[in-house]
Amino acid sequence: MSVKVRIPTPLRSLTNGSEEVIVEGNSIKEVIDNLESNHNGFKARLCDEKGQIRRFINFYLNDEDIRFKDNQDTPVNDGDQISIVPAIAGGKALSM
Numbered sequence: 001m002s003v004k005v006r007i008p009t010p011l012r013s014l015t016n017g018s019e020e021v022i023v024e025g026n027s028i029k030e031v032i033d034n035l036e037s038n039h040n041g042f043k044a045r046l047c048d049e050k051g052q053i054r055r056f057i058n059f060y061l062n063d064e065d066i067r068f069k070d071n072q073d074t075p076v077n078d079g080d081q082i083s084i085v086p087a088i089a090g091g092k093a094l095s096m
Contacts, residue, residue, distance in 0.1 A: 001026055001078040005035065008086055014039045028059060029072040031082060046084070056087040 005021050007014075015021050023038065025031035032053075036043035046057055052072070053059060059066045060083040066074045076082070 001076055001080070003031060003076050003078075003080045003082055005031065006081065006083040008084055010086060011042070011045060011084065014041050014045070025076060027072065027076060028061070028066055028074045028082070031076060032072070058085040058087060059083070060085065 002022050002024055005023050007019055007021060012018065021035070021038070023031050023034045025034050032043060032046055035046075046053060048054055061069065061074055061076060062080055063083075066072075
């Protein structure tokens, strides 16, 4: 299945600046593996040493968080869109 993967700004150096790439795969895991095959360095940025998606990286399949589906085993269909969204944390609390 061909899916469109939206690449966040911090990872675009791995795709020569491309905001989106087309990747083959039948599941999120296969898509990640094929991202790595096509753009070396992706998997280390997305997954930990056990191959699990890092907790500060969010994946959305057609705007649905894969954590509420089957995580990496979530199946994908031809034409689906995957968004990779790094979590944002930090800042300063505002006093009222």
